[in-house]
Amino acid sequence: MPKKTDAEIAEFQDALLRSAKQAVEGNYARVHTPEEIVRRRGRPVGSLASTRKSATTIRLDEEVLAAFKATGRGWQTRMNNALKDWLKTHQLI
Incomplete structure:
Protein backbone atom coordinates (compact mmCIF):
# COMPACT_ATOMS: atom_id res chain seq x y z
CA MET A 1 0.00 0.00 0.00
CA PRO A 2 1.52 3.36 -1.01
CA LYS A 3 2.34 5.81 1.73
CA LYS A 4 0.02 8.81 2.00
CA THR A 5 1.49 12.24 1.36
CA ARG A 18 -15.86 19.24 8.84
CA SER A 19 -17.82 16.04 9.40
CA ALA A 20 -17.45 16.31 13.18
CA LYS A 21 -18.56 19.97 13.09
CA GLN A 22 -21.65 19.04 11.05
CA ALA A 23 -22.50 16.28 13.54
CA VAL A 24 -22.21 18.71 16.47
CA GLU A 25 -24.55 21.10 14.63
CA GLY A 26 -27.07 18.27 14.15
CA ASN A 27 -26.51 17.88 10.41
CA TYR A 28 -26.49 14.13 9.97
CA ALA A 29 -26.40 12.16 6.77
CA ARG A 30 -29.52 10.23 5.86
CA VAL A 31 -29.19 6.50 6.47
CA HIS A 32 -30.46 4.25 3.69
CA THR A 33 -31.99 0.84 4.30
CA PRO A 34 -30.62 -2.12 2.32
CA GLU A 35 -33.86 -2.19 0.32
CA GLU A 36 -33.24 1.39 -0.81
CA ILE A 37 -29.67 0.61 -1.85
CA VAL A 38 -30.42 -2.44 -4.00
CA ARG A 39 -30.50 -1.60 -7.69
CA ARG A 40 -33.06 -3.48 -9.75
CA ARG A 41 -31.99 -4.88 -13.10
CA GLY A 42 -33.97 -4.59 -16.29
CA ARG A 43 -36.77 -2.31 -17.36
CA PRO A 44 -38.18 -0.12 -14.56
CA VAL A 45 -41.66 -0.99 -13.36
CA GLY A 46 -44.17 1.51 -14.76
CA SER A 47 -41.74 2.80 -17.37
CA LEU A 48 -43.00 5.14 -20.06
CA ALA A 49 -42.73 2.55 -22.81
CA SER A 50 -45.95 0.58 -22.82
CA THR A 51 -44.81 -1.95 -25.43
CA ARG A 52 -43.05 -5.14 -24.50
CA LYS A 53 -39.63 -5.83 -25.94
CA SER A 54 -38.17 -9.18 -27.01
CA ALA A 55 -34.49 -10.05 -27.15
CA THR A 56 -33.36 -11.41 -30.50
CA THR A 57 -30.26 -12.03 -32.54
CA ILE A 58 -30.00 -10.33 -35.90
CA ARG A 59 -27.20 -10.08 -38.45
CA LEU A 60 -26.71 -6.59 -39.88
CA ASP A 61 -24.27 -5.11 -42.36
CA GLU A 62 -21.32 -3.60 -40.50
CA GLU A 63 -21.93 -0.18 -42.05
CA VAL A 64 -25.56 -0.12 -40.82
CA LEU A 65 -24.58 -1.13 -37.30
CA ALA A 66 -21.67 1.35 -37.24
CA ALA A 67 -23.94 4.19 -38.37
CA PHE A 68 -26.45 3.59 -35.58
CA LYS A 69 -23.75 3.06 -32.93
CA ALA A 70 -22.08 6.30 -34.01
CA THR A 71 -25.18 8.18 -32.81
CA GLY A 72 -24.26 7.34 -29.20
CA ARG A 73 -26.27 6.00 -26.30
CA GLY A 74 -29.77 4.93 -27.25
CA TRP A 75 -28.78 3.68 -30.69
CA GLN A 76 -30.83 0.50 -30.24
CA THR A 77 -33.98 2.53 -29.53
CA ARG A 78 -33.30 4.69 -32.60
CA MET A 79 -32.86 1.56 -34.71
CA ASN A 80 -36.15 0.17 -33.35
CA ASN A 81 -37.91 3.46 -34.18
CA ALA A 82 -36.44 3.46 -37.71
CA LEU A 83 -37.81 -0.04 -38.27
CA LYS A 84 -41.24 1.01 -36.95
CA ASP A 85 -41.25 4.00 -39.33
CA TRP A 86 -40.34 1.67 -42.21
CA LEU A 87 -43.27 -0.61 -41.34
CA LYS A 88 -45.67 2.34 -41.65
CA THR A 89 -44.82 2.81 -45.33
CA HIS A 90 -44.13 -0.78 -46.45
CA GLN A 91 -46.21 -3.92 -46.55
CA LEU A 92 -44.69 -7.21 -45.45
CA ILE A 93 -45.33 -10.14 -47.77
Missing part, protein backbone atom coordinates in the same frame (compact mmCIF):
# COMPACT_ATOMS: atom_id res chain seq x y z
CA ASP A 6 1.25 15.07 3.86
CA ALA A 7 -1.27 16.82 1.60
CA GLU A 8 -3.51 13.72 1.48
CA ILE A 9 -3.35 13.35 5.25
CA ALA A 10 -4.16 17.05 5.75
CA GLU A 11 -7.11 16.78 3.33
CA PHE A 12 -8.45 13.76 5.22
CA GLN A 13 -8.08 15.55 8.57
CA ASP A 14 -9.91 18.62 7.22
CA ALA A 15 -12.75 16.44 5.94
CA LEU A 16 -12.94 14.65 9.28
CA LEU A 17 -13.13 17.95 11.18
Whole structure:
Protein backbone atom coordinates (compact mmCIF):
# COMPACT_ATOMS: atom_id res chain seq x y z
CA MET A 1 0.00 0.00 0.00
CA PRO A 2 1.52 3.36 -1.01
CA LYS A 3 2.34 5.81 1.73
CA LYS A 4 0.02 8.81 2.00
CA THR A 5 1.49 12.24 1.36
CA ASP A 6 1.25 15.07 3.86
CA ALA A 7 -1.27 16.82 1.60
CA GLU A 8 -3.51 13.72 1.48
CA ILE A 9 -3.35 13.35 5.25
CA ALA A 10 -4.16 17.05 5.75
CA GLU A 11 -7.11 16.78 3.33
CA PHE A 12 -8.45 13.76 5.22
CA GLN A 13 -8.08 15.55 8.57
CA ASP A 14 -9.91 18.62 7.22
CA ALA A 15 -12.75 16.44 5.94
CA LEU A 16 -12.94 14.65 9.28
CA LEU A 17 -13.13 17.95 11.18
CA ARG A 18 -15.86 19.24 8.84
CA SER A 19 -17.82 16.04 9.40
CA ALA A 20 -17.45 16.31 13.18
CA LYS A 21 -18.56 19.97 13.09
CA GLN A 22 -21.65 19.04 11.05
CA ALA A 23 -22.50 16.28 13.54
CA VAL A 24 -22.21 18.71 16.47
CA GLU A 25 -24.55 21.10 14.63
CA GLY A 26 -27.07 18.27 14.15
CA ASN A 27 -26.51 17.88 10.41
CA TYR A 28 -26.49 14.13 9.97
CA ALA A 29 -26.40 12.16 6.77
CA ARG A 30 -29.52 10.23 5.86
CA VAL A 31 -29.19 6.50 6.47
CA HIS A 32 -30.46 4.25 3.69
CA THR A 33 -31.99 0.84 4.30
CA PRO A 34 -30.62 -2.12 2.32
CA GLU A 35 -33.86 -2.19 0.32
CA GLU A 36 -33.24 1.39 -0.81
CA ILE A 37 -29.67 0.61 -1.85
CA VAL A 38 -30.42 -2.44 -4.00
CA ARG A 39 -30.50 -1.60 -7.69
CA ARG A 40 -33.06 -3.48 -9.75
CA ARG A 41 -31.99 -4.88 -13.10
CA GLY A 42 -33.97 -4.59 -16.29
CA ARG A 43 -36.77 -2.31 -17.36
CA PRO A 44 -38.18 -0.12 -14.56
CA VAL A 45 -41.66 -0.99 -13.36
CA GLY A 46 -44.17 1.51 -14.76
CA SER A 47 -41.74 2.80 -17.37
CA LEU A 48 -43.00 5.14 -20.06
CA ALA A 49 -42.73 2.55 -22.81
CA SER A 50 -45.95 0.58 -22.82
CA THR A 51 -44.81 -1.95 -25.43
CA ARG A 52 -43.05 -5.14 -24.50
CA LYS A 53 -39.63 -5.83 -25.94
CA SER A 54 -38.17 -9.18 -27.01
CA ALA A 55 -34.49 -10.05 -27.15
CA THR A 56 -33.36 -11.41 -30.50
CA THR A 57 -30.26 -12.03 -32.54
CA ILE A 58 -30.00 -10.33 -35.90
CA ARG A 59 -27.20 -10.08 -38.45
CA LEU A 60 -26.71 -6.59 -39.88
CA ASP A 61 -24.27 -5.11 -42.36
CA GLU A 62 -21.32 -3.60 -40.50
CA GLU A 63 -21.93 -0.18 -42.05
CA VAL A 64 -25.56 -0.12 -40.82
CA LEU A 65 -24.58 -1.13 -37.30
CA ALA A 66 -21.67 1.35 -37.24
CA ALA A 67 -23.94 4.19 -38.37
CA PHE A 68 -26.45 3.59 -35.58
CA LYS A 69 -23.75 3.06 -32.93
CA ALA A 70 -22.08 6.30 -34.01
CA THR A 71 -25.18 8.18 -32.81
CA GLY A 72 -24.26 7.34 -29.20
CA ARG A 73 -26.27 6.00 -26.30
CA GLY A 74 -29.77 4.93 -27.25
CA TRP A 75 -28.78 3.68 -30.69
CA GLN A 76 -30.83 0.50 -30.24
CA THR A 77 -33.98 2.53 -29.53
CA ARG A 78 -33.30 4.69 -32.60
CA MET A 79 -32.86 1.56 -34.71
CA ASN A 80 -36.15 0.17 -33.35
CA ASN A 81 -37.91 3.46 -34.18
CA ALA A 82 -36.44 3.46 -37.71
CA LEU A 83 -37.81 -0.04 -38.27
CA LYS A 84 -41.24 1.01 -36.95
CA ASP A 85 -41.25 4.00 -39.33
CA TRP A 86 -40.34 1.67 -42.21
CA LEU A 87 -43.27 -0.61 -41.34
CA LYS A 88 -45.67 2.34 -41.65
CA THR A 89 -44.82 2.81 -45.33
CA HIS A 90 -44.13 -0.78 -46.45
CA GLN A 91 -46.21 -3.92 -46.55
CA LEU A 92 -44.69 -7.21 -45.45
CA ILE A 93 -45.33 -10.14 -47.77
